Amino acid sequence: MVEVGDTLNGRYRITAHIGRGGSSDVWAARDTLLKRDVAVKTVEHVSASLDARTILVNEAEVSARLEHPNVMPVYDFGTYQGQNFLVMRYLPHGSLEDYLASHQLTSDEVLRMAQQIAGALDYLHDSQVLYLGLKPRNVLLDARNYPYLSGFAVSAWLGPDGRTSNPGSGTLLYMAPEQLTADILDFRTDLYSLGIMLFVCFTGRLPFDATEPLALRQLQYQDNLPSVRQTHPELPLGIDVVLNRLTRLNPDERYASASEAVEELYRAYYSGQRDVEGRIFVSYAHKDKEYVHALVEELRNFGIDLWIDQDIPPGANWDHSVQSALDAADKMLLILSPAAIESENVHDEWSYFIGQRKAIYPFIFQPCEIPFRLRRRQHVTSSGDKLNDVRMIIDALAQGTAGSAEE
Numbered sequence: 001m002v003e004v005g006d007t008l009n010g011r012y013r014i015t016a017h018i019g020r021g022g023s024s025d026v027w028a029a030r031d032t033l034l035k036r037d038v039a040v041k042t043v044e045h046v047s048a049s050l051d052a053r054t055i056l057v058n059e060a061e062v063s064a065r066l067e068h069p070n071v072m073p074v075y076d077f078g079t080y081q082g083q084n085f086l087v088m089r090y091l092p093h094g095s096l097e098d099y100l101a102s103h104q105l106t107s108d109e110v111l112r113m114a115q116q117i118a119g120a121l122d123y124l125h126d127s128q129v130l131y132l133g134l135k136p137r138n139v140l141l142d143a144r145n146y147p148y149l150s151g152f153a154v155s156a157w158l159g160p161d162g163r164t165s166n167p168g169s170g171t172l173l174y175m176a177p178e179q180l181t182a183d184i185l186d187f188r189t190d191l192y193s194l195g196i197m198l199f200v201c202f203t204g205r206l207p208f209d210a211t212e213p214l215a216l217r218q219l220q221y222q223d224n225l226p227s228v229r230q231t232h233p234e235l236p237l238g239i240d241v242v243l244n245r246l247t248r249l250n251p252d253e254r255y256a257s258a259s260e261a262v263e264e265l266y267r268a269y270y271s272g273q274r275d276v277e278g279r280i281f282v283s284y285a286h287k288d289k290e291y292v293h294a295l296v297e298e299l300r301n302f303g304i305d306l307w308i309d310q311d312i313p314p315g316a317n318w319d320h321s322v323q324s325a326l327d328a329a330d331k332m333l334l335i336l337s338p339a340a341i342e343s344e345n346v347h348d349e350w351s352y353f354i355g356q357r358k359a360i361y362p363f364i365f366q367p368c369e370i371p372f373r374l375r376r377r378q379h380v381t382s383s384g385d386k387l388n389d390v391r392m393i394i395d396a397l398a399q400g401t402a403g404s405a406e407e
Helices: 050-064 096-100 107-126 188-203 213-219 237-246 258-273 286-300 318-328 338-342 344-355 386-399
Strands: 012-021 024-031 036-043 074-080 083-089 139-141 147-149 163-165 184-186 280-283 331-336 359-364
Touching (some): 036 050, 050 074, 096 139, 107 147, 184 188, 237 258, 280 344, 286 331, 286 386, 331 338, 331 344, 331 386, 359 386
Parallel strands (some): 280 331, 331 359
Antiparallel strands (some): 012 024, 024 036, 036 083, 074 083, 163 184
């Protein structure tokens, strides 16, 4: 049995016992070869069944094939005195379960974490891996509270048809109904678990009494979770809509991906939390139209009143239409890029707005030199992620942080 002070295979010196879950233990250790702290996972040698040791091998094999910013990286696998061990990144800040025991996540924190976890889930599914382990205990956090998915002991490989046999294991509190009844599973099983975990993140509690097996079973055979608004009435109704779709009894009624669900979650939250007043003129270079048109479509999903030259009907006078839109608009969303800096039309549009003393909100889509007359305005810079860009733009437009008129 591994103990504090042991050095595994002449390399990993065990320094502390971190915790225990199921048949496994997690230890803090020092990699004496690479001079870094690591985490070591073991399965109890004396009482462990062959199946338990095989599960650790499965976790190592699955984890070793994965590489994603929000998936726990595995460094090594070995055997010490007949006991298998797995070496992973050391995250001393604990799990999401630990954090929720003493903190309440803000809604913005939940959304940011949901976006990162959804990206990791979609990556797993694209890699033909069904996670089956999504729960707060398996989400480890770094110093920034960024999440890392861990615990792939019960994960399964998806076949060419995107399905796999039901391994019959998982954590009951987060298991989808089909895990209790069906022989075949697919990626949508993980979406159910995501819905339950997001409910916990928003409210700080499970959507049922975990001490009552009957209550748990009844929940898993009904389509609607309790409303998050029971404990957080400030949240928009749309949050319930998204969580209920994630946890539909029929997998066919769930989302097509984790990211799609989180996109809907963002829309639901910000459409209910950010009030953007007035009509907004979108000024941009036509070389950037593919990105800008997609951005405008996303912003309109939040009910924001935008005008873009794409709206000009065929046969209409372009110059007259643009001028009328400039006069009618209350604010300008200025999409800046090298192409926009070179565009005479873009220059004329923002110059006219300055002359009219109207608010301009510069959004730097691609790195460029900001024109001198715009430098005094606070600006928003693209994060490279469209959904996050939408969030930042809505915040700026609603709060008035990026576009005071020039004196």
